[in-house]
Amino acid sequence: MITARALRTPIGLQLVVAAFLAVWVVAAMFPLLWTAVMSFRVPLDALSSDPLVVLLGPATRASAMGISWLDLLLEVAAVVVVFRITSRVMRPMAVQYAPFGYVPLGWAQAAISCLGLGAIMLLVVVPMLARSLDTALASVPIIGQLATPAIGITLEHYRAVWITHQFYHNFENSLIITTGVVTVSLTVGTLAGYGLARSGGRMAFWILMLALVFRALPHSVLVTGYLPMFLSSRELLAPLWAAPVIGTVMHWFSAAPPTLYGQPWAIIIVLVSINQPFTIWMMRSFFDGIPTELDEAARVDGCTHFEAFWRAIIPVMWPGVITTGLFSFLLAYNDYLVTSLLLDAQSQTMVPAISQFLNRDTSSADQIEAIAAAVSITAPLFFLVMAFQRQIVSGLTAGAVKG
Amino acid sequence: MSIFIALPLIGVFIESFYSTQPVFETVDVQSCTPGFTGQTCTTETKSRPRFDANGAPIVATSFIGVQAYRDLLQPDAVVRAFGPDGGGLWALLSIDFYAALRFTVTFTLITLPLVIGFGLVVALAVNSVTRKLRGLVIFAALLPFIITPVIGALSIRWLFIGDGILTAAIRAIFNSNISMFAQGWTIELLMLTYRVWHVAPFAFVVFYAGLQTVDQDTLESAIVDGASRWERLRCVIVPHLMPLIVFVALIHLMDSYRVFEEVVGFSSQAHRISLQFLTFNFLTPDQTGNRAITRAAASSMLTMVGIVVLLVPLITHAWRTQRGRR
Structure with a gap:
């Protein structure tokens, strides 16, 4: 077992590796995620040199609409849940309900139905739920803070x-x-x-x-x-x-x-x-x-x-x-x-x-x-x-x- | 395959020697203006395009020999540049073709070691973290590689443009009033960064796959022999990955030789152009709607020469190993 111990990485090196990988992941994702955030803000916020302004979008909240931290939390949780369910359900669905017993067609059918249901869940049902939760919680002292609009968001550019x-x-x-x-x-x-x-x-x-x-x-x-x-x-x-x-x-x-x-x-x-x-x-x-x-x-x-x-x-x-x-x-x-x-x-x-x-x-x-x-x-x-x-x-x- | 690729290539080769232009004719035009004593008449010679019965301009194709190549390579200007007080290399690089060639070659050579180095380091790092994190890292790394190149370049450009957050950050750190898109070298730096960001994931994935097949027995015997971590990397892992490193280098050479999307994404055509962009530019209609197809054909042929130079050693090598195998 001497080799196993020798192969083990020392703690210091492990930390360096972890830090390096974290930097790498951030660098790989950052430009894409950042532009995605920018696209939901009005120009005044999006082109600001202050990163916090871009992230929170105060001008967007004032002119268009805002979502609360609670809404954001709900939405992220919903995305994770939907993704988990889809990855679990896809395969049995594709094999079981394959039209004419042809599995590739079954995959296409499963993909389309999962996409459609997921989109309805994430874009219609969850936001409505979050809205009603916000109004219900608005008067509660501490949680009410989380339920008031904090992050500006606008879809006008996508519409345009x-x-x-x-x-x-x-x-x-x-x-x-x-x-x-x-x-x-x-x-x-x-x-x-x-x-x-x-x-x-x-x-x-x-x-x-x-x-x-x-x-x-x-x-x-x-x-x-x-x-x-x-x-x-x-x-x-x-x-x-x-x-x-x-x-x-x-x-x-x-x-x-x-x-x-x-x-x-x-x-x-x-x-x-x-x-x-x-x-x-x-x-x-x-x-x-x-x-x-x-x-x-x-x-x-x-x-x-x-x-x-x-x-x-x-x-x-x-x-x-x-x-x-x-x-x-x-x-x-x-x-x-x-x-x-x-x-x-x-x-x-x-x-x-x-x-x-x-x-x-x-x-x-x-x-x-x-x-x-x-x-x-x-x-x-x-x-x-x-x-x-x-x-x-x-x-x-x-x-x-x-x- | 040969019909749809080789035939157009032959077409390009032939086209580069012919020029299709509207036929011009010279006519004497007499224009008279009324004067005090009589008419003052002037006769001048004008050239104007000829039109056929339907009113469409008549075009004629003529053999121009190597004229298009001359226009591109400008041998006279080259000779002048290296002559007495010609300006040397700087004067040479002000000619479009040489500027494009310079950029393409340095771009390829600078990004190559960076891509391989980054890919190798990330692969080694991922290989030593727990299995749970690997999926996430691979997902994150694949994104920049899969993304549309023009859009990837744009997304990096948007971080810097105007008062973008990264420009603001650079200004805060270095306390200097720098604008990333005002001069050539900063744009070139961004282009190099973008390319490494875009391609390193590919190198990483290939090397990571290679690391899974490293012979554990060799590693263990290296440890028994008292090899340190660095020596194991240098003498066992890197030789094992060598064929993959050559493969990645080869693909990267081919791909970065045709660098193009960066020029579009960063709108760098005023400062830096690449060989492929040169051809693209000739093919894009200008203000009058004409495309310089002859010149485009000539610059394509010159680009092809570069590819052949790049690939000949490779193909001879492959041929030798193929013959050795039988």
């Missing part, structure tokens, strides 16, 4: 961003693009990754090296290639529409060749080709972890090559698919360069649309609106990390440990 400036329109575009990119890159990535992992010859090596080079490629280079084509696609595609057989098929889709510039579904092609090398690389490392015996056994049992893939491999590779899908989603969702160059103002996604708030930076209210928009974009990512932490970690390490 989402309703006045129609941010939901950008949200829709983001949704179209991310869904498209995830679907297409997963389909192609799964097939290509499977093929590469199983062939393993010299050809596969060069394809992987090519994927590496393409992964290193700055995105602007690809956009430079696509932009002129997209701008003049009407003329470029005209022969296709005039051709005898293909032309008739094309006419079913649209009467004239489209201008691809500014079309969200055309951007999907560009983002998929940026994402594909990475997807293939990642899927291959997941397939490498699935033993070849599995498809051999399926083949022995009388499956064709494709059936073996469909029935034996697909069911065991869901973790890989989810992880790769997550990273494809992040690429499409976070992109600024491609979408801002290839989409016009009407079809812009959320991230580049933020610059419209920044460039109007004339009044301080505009600045806080930009912050509110930024927080709106970040919130889904926050939940994503919460729900899929394990998959993200496995995705980050998959490329490293195997490749």
Whole structure:
């Protein structure tokens, strides 16, 4: 047992490590949490140089509304409870109530219902409860202090961003693009990754090296290639529409060749080709972890090559698919360069649309609106990390440990 | 993959030698003004764009050779800069392309050791705390990495902008009236900080996964041999993590070579630009709505050259190990 004692960390070192980690956690979260706080304050409070003013928001309390410490406490407690319950209930719900006995659909259904119920609980029920508790406790001497409004809060910037400036329109575009990119890159990535992992010859090596080079490629280079084509696609595609057989098929889709510039579904092609090398690389490392015996056994049992893939491999590779899908989603969702160059103002996604708030930076209210928009974009990512932490970690390490 | 990536690349290569411009014609315009004795007429030569029957400007594509590359690299100016009383390096760095190249390279080289160092220290620290806290630390660390880069940069910028709380804090501590967005070097400092904040979690997660597979027997025999904590780290743990360190360094090289979002997030284009931003800027329509596609193509090709230089040693290394394996 001498080693166990030697491996133990001395108290001093433990304290240093704990302090360092605390600083690290604060540094990692602080900018995001702080901007989130700023977005709920009127400009006078939000842009103040006194941190206490930003946190408590006295001007906001005077002009909009305030919540008491008790309300805040209740809300935080409700968040913790809802999170606990969801993480406990999700799995049995997904498996038990899966429509048509198809578990992935069950997960989607469980996620949507949990999100909806949770939102109703946190945004409607708990605040109402807190309000009534406040009025009930207001006359009690000491607790009454806790029940009077102390922290200013305003939703006007969110209202301005989402309703006045129609941010939901950008949200829709983001949704179209991310869904498209995830679907297409997963389909192609799964097939290509499977093929590469199983062939393993010299050809596969060069394809992987090519994927590496393409992964290193700055995105602007690809956009430079696509932009002129997209701008003049009407003329470029005209022969296709005039051709005898293909032309008739094309006419079913649209009467004239489209201008691809500014079309969200055309951007999907560009983002998929940026994402594909990475997807293939990642899927291959997941397939490498699935033993070849599995498809051999399926083949022995009388499956064709494709059936073996469909029935034996697909069911065991869901973790890989989810992880790769997550990273494809992040690429499409976070992109600024491609979408801002290839989409016009009407079809812009959320991230580049933020610059419209920044460039109007004339009044301080505009600045806080930009912050509110930024927080709106970040919130889904926050939940994503919460729900899929394990998959993200496995995705980050998959490329490293195997490749 | 090859169609959707290689084809556009070839397109870019060809484009960089051709220029598409509206066709101009020179016409003699006689303008007369009534004078006392008669008309005073002046004839001047003007150039104006030609229009076709529909009123759209006629454009023509012409081969311009390496002109676009010349515009970017400005060899004359380079020669002048290093000539007698040319100003040397400073004059060179006032040319957009070299300024972008300088920034991109120093940015990559400065953040690389910081990211690896921070990642390693945090991984070691997390590895030695109790299991309960690990989930929280990993969650907190993943946030900056997952966040939209432009938004992450903005969120840091908002802490400093104007009288932001951190600017106020700096002023209080150093008792100096500094403004973070008034000069280049402070912005560059913020950009470096942001990148380390953004990428260190990735290094941390990878190293942390690697630490789980350290051979305990080797560690124990090192202890029996009387190795101190530091010696164990240096001689057992770091060699074990070496492949991962190389992996993280590689990914970081590729990613920070295409630094772009920082320039947008911190609006630093007046002071600092990167290679990718240079191309982006050419592709953005200017006041008249024109995009400098030829120049963008040329600067893309030059950026590509950099990537090839970066990757060639790597690929040859991979090729050798692949051949050695069979």
